[in-house]
Amino acid sequence: MLWWKRIWRQPMNLFMFIVFHIAAPAIYWLVSREDATLFDGDWLRFHKIVTNFLLVSVFSNLWKLILSDPTPRKIIFTENDHITKGWDVCNTCEAYRPHRAHHCVTCRVCVLKRDHHCYFAGNCVGYSNARYFYGLLFFTWLALVYTNFITLEFLFKTTLLNPIQVLVSFFAPIPAALVGYLHEDFFVLFVSTISLFALGYTCYLIFLHSESFVSGITLTEMNREKESYKERYRTGVFQNMREIFGLNWPVAWISPFIPSPLLSDGSQFPHPKNNRITHSSRQRK
Ligand SMILES: [Zn+2]
Ligand SMILES: [Zn+2]
Structure with a gap:
């Protein structure tokens, strides 16, 4: 399915897509305002390089994630080796699917080594595409830490100056504007509060995904599968980073544009039912 159809047809995908594409540029505008920082000279130039790098990192990872195809379309119908590999059947797709592939009711398709559905990317x-998701999460978190570090001082100063006007402007901006009581920095305050809440939410997401990042077991497996099933696919954090970021994993996390071939096509994992199938990363050792 085309990317815009995936987003357009699901209200939650569309809502989160719009929220992200409004909030991220607004937060970028906030942190790149020259009067919002105490920097000047070389530090100001460095600050501009940092903010632009973070913006490009966030959106390049997001759009790589949006445009990627995590389904087994390319391999599921071309190989008829489900018997030798012990693949099971997806009743919804009415097709065989590799180990660790799960069906997504939102995407209406099976996804290889499915972790979860990301509404921001639809x-x-x-x-x-796990590489782009973890890149998106990491750089969004880093950008928000940086933004809050820069703007919290402004927020505190302005709030201390006139806390009642700030509160009224926040909770009743339209009446406050009508009677001329809207704080002059309302929009700046609003965006800095958004970035503070966004940082809290991103910290929660990092906590949510940390266990599967460290263990190599996907979020879907974490929630649905038995302990014995999970143990088959447990890897260390470094092996999992190789699996997520590919052969050039020590540098590939820096930018989604750094080429880094993945270890396999996503259909083969070590499995006790069939010892002949070894993980391609182990073959390379
Ligand atoms: Zn999905
Ligand atoms: Zn399916």
């Missing part, structure tokens, strides 16, 4: 996070 796409599932699976084997082929």
Whole structure:
């Protein structure tokens, strides 16, 4: 399905997509305002490089995630080896699917090594695009830490100056504007509060995904599968980083544009039912 259809057809995908594309540029505008920082000279130039790098990192990861195809379309119908590999059947797709592939009711398709559905991208996070998801999460968190570090001082100063006017402007901006009581920095305050809440939410997401990042077990498996199933696919954090970011994993996390081939096509994992299938990363050792 085309990316814009995936987003357009699901109200939650569309809502989160719009929220992100309004909030992120607004937060970028806030942190890149020259009067919002105490920097000047070389520090100001460095600050501009940092903010632009973070903006490009966030949006390049997001759009790589939006445009990626994590489904087994390319391999599921071309190979008829479900018997030798012990693949199971997806009753909804009415097709065989590799181990660790799960069906997404939002995307209406099976996804290889499915982790979860990301509403911000309107796409599932699976084997082929996990790199972009973790990149998006990390750089969004980093950008928000940086933004809050820069803007909290402004927020505190303004709030201390006239806390009642700030509160009224926040909770009743239209009446406050009508009677001329809207705080002059209302929009700046509003965006800095958004970035503070966004940082809290991003910290929660990092906490949510940290266990699967460290263990190599996907969020879907974490929630649905038995302990014995999970143990088959447990890897260390470094092996999992190789699996997520590919062969060039020590540098690939820096930018989604750094080429880094993945270890397999996402259909093969070590599995006790069939010892002949070894993980491609182990073959390379
Ligand atoms: Zn399916
Ligand atoms: Zn999905």
